[in-house]
Amino acid sequence: xxxxxxxxxxxxxxxxQPAVQPEEFTTQGDAESWxxxxxxxxxxxxxxxxxxxxxxxxxxxxxxxxxxxx
Numbered sequence: 552x553x554x555x556x557x558x559x560x561x562x563x564x565x566x567x568q569p570a571v572q573p574e575e576f577t578t579q580g581d582a583e584s585w586x587x588x589x590x591x592x593x594x595x596x597x598x599x600x601x602x603x604x605x606x607x608x609x610x611x612x613x614x615x616x617x618x619x620x621x
Contacts, residue, residue, distance in 0.1 A: 570596020
């Protein structure tokens with residue numbers, strides 16, 4: 552089964568522990584829905600951006616958690 556996971560980072564790309572512990576997701580949609588529900592708590596907990604991985608392959612990122620990002 553494919554696992555979709557998030558990497559949580561500061562603006563400089565250094566990894567941080569998330570304020571809300573994610574699970575491993577079985578679909579990209581589930582992973583994206585989860586970050587959509589928890590982005591504010593993640594940001595308040597010290598993460599500035601996230602990257603989405605399918606197994607070890609980066610799908611996209613960095614994606615800012617800040618609402619004012621373009």
